Amino acid sequence: MIHCLNPNCTQPGNPENHRFCQNCGWRLRLGDRYEALYPIGTGRNSRTFLGRDRTTLVKPQCLIKRFTPTGATRLAQETTAEKFRNLVSALAISSQHPQIPDLLGYFEREQQQFLVQQFLAGSDLVQFLKDKGGPFSSEEILALLRDTLPVLQHLHRHRIIHRDIKPSNWRRPTNQGHWWLVDLGAMKPLAATHRGQPGTVVGSAEYIAPEQLRGAATFASDIYSLGVICLQLLTGLRPFDLFDSVHGCWRWHSIVPDVDKPLALILDGMVQPAVSDRIGSVETLMAALGMANPSLGSASSPQPPKKWTPHWEETFESQILAVTSLPSIDALLLLTTAGTIEVRALAKPQTCLTILTLEIPDPLTLVPHPHVPLFVVGSRQGGCEVWSLVQTRWQCRSLSDISHGITQCVFTSDGETLIGGDHQGRLCLWDWAKSKVKTVWQEHTSPITALESLSWRS
Structure with missing residues (x-):
């Protein structure tokens, strides 16, 4: 069965090989490759599905997370959506480390946001224990720290706090010897000017650092949580049973008195309630453990970090026919086979400002005006639409039709005249402001495939 990803679908189950939901008509695949099989988790504004990649037989399983932006107003919803986009960007950076699942794709559809991640089969630290x-030995705790600290170092070097370090988020894939960090949905990318401002409280109560409870998580908060995990693995007891809330300290030495003194000092330094008393950086911790090149990462990493190209990539549901910029408002225009124009921010193309629905069938060409917020779309079937931004709204009107499909359009350099070419080799000049044809002539017998801007004088 294939599970429809539409949150409003009342009967989401669909037979194998269906491409559209038989109940609501939604496209079942994201990017024509990823499809959901069944839900495995639900959050406040999200739902996670086990999915599969239809384009490969090698490790086809994946995780699909659907996020629904919420808010009382459209602006509030867009603010929430933008936060999720920032999270996706941070995930793309995080997944460069070989012990963090790959980010496979990101999609947006009808106010829903979807991210696709690598699926890991294997046991977590809870099941492993x-x-x-029985509890871990000192040697096993040291091995765990040496394996996991380079992962935290990678996040912190990119100014990312995980904020939900707990045993169930460390997973060892089947037939592998390394622990992978999963579930980065609570992580927080920090701005360069961040100074620990209070924010939302997230995390798991037994492992969360005191400052994180106040909404002021720091890099040391992740160190605290990892230290608490180590105490649990050493003693076999839950953190709530180890912490003396009356005196505000951890009571674990009497339970496992044979722990090596250097390791005991390190663990105590990781779980100090006060940030000022705690080991403050992963690099300091790695140096205390005698790990080589702490500033460059562990030499025992299973493979070199993946290359990262800092460009935004997105797979669209429809084929893109034309892309152009609209310099007058710093916008990017995308003409799609779905008969729409996506208006995106030129400086941040992942931000879709609006989607315009065309009235003409079979659009082919897209041309921006050189000076004002206006563009023209030409049709294969012989029509043109002029779209102009009036205050904050886009308005559409039609130019005079011609009998043959329009293959190319261009504005003159002064922006006063629009020139269009068709399949019959004819050129048509419009006074686009008045929606009138100035003249039509034919000097070619083949379709016009390209036009260049020129200065026109009547």
Whole structure:
């Protein structure tokens, strides 16, 4: 069965090989490759599905997370959506590390946002401790720290706090020896000017640092949480059973008195309630453990970090026919086969400002006006629409039709005249402001495939 990703679909189950939902008509695949099989988790504004990649037989399983922006107003919803886009950008950076699942894709559809991640099969630290049948030794704790600290170092070097370090978020894939960090949905990218301002409280209560409870998570908060995990693995007891809330300290030494003194000092330094008393950076912690090149990462990493190209990439549901910029308002225009124009921010193309629905069928060409917020779309079937931005709204009107499909359009350099070419080799000049044809002539027998801007004088 294929699960429809439309949150409003009342009967989301669909037979195999269906491409559209038989109940609501939604396209079942994201980017024509990823489809959901069944839900495996639900959050406040999100739902996670086990999915599969239809384009490969090698490790086809994936995770699909659907996020629904919320807010009392359209502006509030867009603000929420933008925060999720920032999270996706941070995920793209995080997944460069070989012990963090890959970000496979990001999609937006009808006010819904979707991210697709690599799926990991294997046990987490909770199950591993249960299967082990007893607590960890000092050597096993040291091995765990040496394996996991380079992952935190990678995040912190990119100014990202995970904020939900707990045993269930460390997973060891089947037939692999390294622990992978999963579920980065709570992580927080920090601005360059961040000074620990209070924010939303997230995390798991047993592992969360005191300052994080106040909404002021720091890089040291992740160190605290990892230290608490180590105490749990050493003693076999839950954190709430180890912390003395009356005296505000951890009571674990009497339970495992044979822990190596250097390791005990390091663990105590990781779980100090006061940030000023705690080991403050992963690099300091790695140096205390004698790890080589702490500033460059562990030499025991399973593979070199993946290359990252800092450009935004997005897979669209419809094929893109034409892309152009509209310099007068710093916008990017995308003409799609769905008969729409996506208006996006030129400086940040992942931000879709609005989607315009065309009235003419079979659009082919898109041309921006050189001076004002206006553009023209030409049709294969012989029509042109002029779209202009009036205050904050886009308005559409039609130019006089011609009998043959328009293959190319261009404005003259002064922006006063629009020139269009058709399939029959004819050229048509419009006074676009008055929606009138100035003249039509034919000097070619083949379709016009390209036009260049020129200065026109009547």
